[in-house]
Amino acid sequence: MRKIIDIDFGSTRYDELVELRYKILLEPLGLKFLDSHRQQEANYLHVGCIECLDDKLVGGLILAPVDNDTIRLMQVAVDTKYQGEGIGADMVRYAERRAKEAGYHRIVMHAMLTVVHFYEKNGYRQEGDIFEEQGITFAKMVKDL
Numbered sequence: 438m439r440k441i442i443d444i445d446f447g448s449t450r451y452d453e454l455v456e457l458r459y460k461i462l463l464e465p466l467g468l469k470f471l472d473s474h475r476q477q478e479a480n481y482l483h484v485g486c487i488e489c490l491d492d493k494l495v496g497g498l499i500l501a502p503v504d505n506d507t508i509r510l511m512q513v514a515v516d517t518k519y520q521g522e523g524i525g526a527d528m529v530r531y532a533e534r535r536a537k538e539a540g541y542h543r544i545v546m547h548a549m550l551t552v553v554h555f556y557e558k559n560g561y562r563q564e565g566d567i568f569e570e571q572g573i574t575f576a577k578m579v580k581d582l
Contacts, residue, residue, distance in 0.1 A: 439489060439524065440487050441484060441531040443535070444484065451483060457514050458497065461515065480501075481501045481502075482508075482539070483500075484535070486528055496513075497512075497513075497514055498532055506543055509544070510529070513525055513528065513529065529556075533582060543579065544561075546561070549574070559580075562579055563577065563579075
């Protein structure tokens with residue numbers, strides 16, 4: 438059994454989330470997580486998925502406020518051993534609910550082209566042109582809450 442939880446910035450779970458995001462998202466691209474980024478994340482909502490059997494963090498994501506109406510979904514990561522089991526979709530639905538509870542009406546994100554279909558299946562639509570950041574091609578995805 439698994440559960441989706443909020444993760445407190447600066448906690449041990451937050452450190453686990455940073456490590457998971459690095460391992461799944463950044464390391465394969467040759468990118469580093471800079472400690473200077475940590476302080477930017479203090480006002481973000483951090484979400485994790487815990488495997489209850491061994492209390493292991495198996496997934497996570499970040500919600501970063503853009504303005505009073507819009508929040509940005511970022512760095513959705515699921516441990517490779519658990520990918521394809523619906524954890525990403527569960528976390529995204531949880532994040533959408535939390536964003537709505539916090540008063541946001543819209544979620545935006547930059548999705549790598551390999552996962553655009555996943556987000557479309559979850560009600561997101563592509564907005565604008567495909568673009569590149571740090572050599573990676575993205576599509577801007579949007580969902581009204």
